[in-house]
Amino acid sequence: MSDFIRNIMKLVSGSMIAQIIGILLFPIISRLYSPEDFGVFQLFLSIASIIAIISCLTYHLAIMLPKKNEDSANIVSLCFILLVITSIASGLIFIPLSDEISGFLNTPDLADYLLLLPIVVFLSGLFNVLNYWTSRRIRFGVVAESRIANSLGSRVSQVGIGSYNPSPMGLITGYLTGFFLANILMLGYFKSDIQYFRKVSVHRMKELAIRYKRFPKFSMGSLFVNTFSFQLPPFMLAFYFTSAIVGHYSFANLILALPVTLIGGATSQVFFQKASEVKNENGNFKELVTEVHRKLILIGAFPLIVFMIVGEDLFTFFLGAEWYSAGIYAKILAPWLFIRFMYSPISSIFDILEKQNIELIFNILIICSIFITLFIGGSYNDPILGLMLLSIVGVILWSCANFYLLRISGVQLTHEVRHFVKYLLIAILVSIPLVLVDYLSATIYVILFLSMVLSIAYYIVVIYLDHTLRSKLLGAINAAKK
Known part of the structure; x- marks a missing residue:
């Protein structure tokens, strides 16, 4: 490990x-x-x-x-x-x-x-x-x-x-x-x-x-549908609205996807290599899946809450006033991106266990849900409604896929749910001062300072609670002293 x-x-x-x-x-x-x-x-x-x-x-x-x-x-x-x-x-x-x-x-x-x-x-x-x-x-x-x-x-x-x-x-x-x-x-x-x-x-x-041959037979269709599902929102937003709406959505998605790219992408690449190696050796990578999934939960929970509280303030300050709508979109999409953050690194289990046909079915459901939710938003000429429905349905479907991957890996679902709820509650409790400051319409500098302080507080708490992270950190500190 x-x-x-x-x-x-x-x-x-x-x-x-x-x-x-x-x-x-x-x-x-x-x-x-x-x-x-x-x-x-x-x-x-x-x-x-x-x-x-x-x-x-x-x-x-x-x-x-x-x-x-x-x-x-x-x-x-x-x-x-x-x-x-x-x-x-x-x-x-x-x-x-x-x-x-x-x-x-x-x-x-x-x-x-x-x-x-x-x-x-x-x-x-x-x-x-x-x-x-x-x-x-x-x-x-x-x-x-x-x-x-x-x-x-x-x-x-x-x-x-x-x-x-x-x-x-x-x-x-x-x-x-x-x-x-x-x-x-x-x-x-x-x-x-x-x-x-x-x-x-x-x-x-x-x-x-x-x-x-199962890769072009099943994975290609699945990956095509999966990729198309992520790219379908820009197409539909352009069709029903304007390129400016597409631009706001793309920037919101780009910023929110940073943790997915940074942590999730790196973890996914190493996980695929390590899980393939472990499978070739003994066929059981339950501990590896559990370790990765739990770390992703505790890492991603607090940024999710922060974006949902002050997303538009952060976007306006860093990117400029014309990107206010992108901040609103980011608040709406944050829960969906958090579930994707947990799912993406372990999604290679479909390929490792050659369950590409199941992945294809899941991705078809995803693309259908995206089309329906944005069709509703377009029919009412309301991009906010479409994105809200998209985020809600995305959370449900990606959670189901996440549970399926954990189950076929032999991981206890009840333990993972308790772990998820535990760190989400910690993130919510730590972020309460930020909610109060935002409600009182504090300046953006106060919001930024408090966000950084609370982020430090949250990760100190989770490092203390997670024995593996704590031991790794202490080991790194001791090594640096030598």
Whole structure:
């Protein structure tokens, strides 16, 4: 377990640096680009993300699973071939239809940027493949460095371009730059892996494609539906409302997703590698799942409460007055994002236990629920109503999926529910002073100061209550003294 936590810390530290860079530049970016710019960027990104995630027919998820590195190298090569084909096909399909697509989404400016779609699909798809191979090789420090390069390259480019000519092109170009730099960094470590790729053959690629056929058969559909479900809100908000509404939603989702990206993403990557390894050894990873799930609960509970209390105040102060609506959206979506934060890192259990068919059913339910809730909001011309319904239904469905993953891993559900309630109550009790200050309409500086003080108080309490965290912290302190 110590290696597991150490690897998570490597990724978290790298992700933390990357996210700190992003957070520091957000106030600049939000003042350079308008909500409309972010709306166009989000719609472009939504299309690219859907294509990129299935560009390898989801064989990239199988990179972790073979016992031999030679077999994994064959899967990587297969993924690269599929990625090239998909990228070219995306250009041939979407570029000729760019006017029709942008017209349907009520965003005419989108047509000007779909020329870049094949490049974005290729670079982001390659990033996924390289991440899984690098994680398999247990180079989590390299993965952390790639995340820093991605964030730094992306945000700095967006600020630089936006200073001269703020438009969706600046946001898209910055996004491309980040992935390009991250991919170059990871490819630089391939020299020591050449011996595995020398044994790549078309025959072996075919054999492994058949061996892991459940991934394109079930995971691809499931992952497509899952990704589409996350990208469906921007599409529907654009269809029923305006690109500005899409921009507010995308920024709210971006800020709320920081913990999911920072902690959840790092934990997910290490969890997949470690759980696959444990399964190959003895088939039982109950303790690992329990440990990860409980840590995610205690980490995410307090930020959830803070966003629900003063979300719009924080958004207005850091991002500017025109992003007030994004803060309202963040308050509404916070409970849903918290459940996603707990679910996302352990969702690879579906792949590890080859339960992709169940995951597909769950994701179909998710996409149906998103469509129905936002359809209701659009019918009443009320984005707030649609997002409220979306958040409520999201909490219910993701909680059910979370419980299912815990159950098939052998974890006691009643124990996890008690653990969840315990830390949520602690977070609520600690945040009571913040509720009073907000009710009294205190200045934003008082709210910020109190939020930081209460955050420190909350994490001191949870570290004291959690024996594993306390022992790790004391061990780190003792090691530093020596």
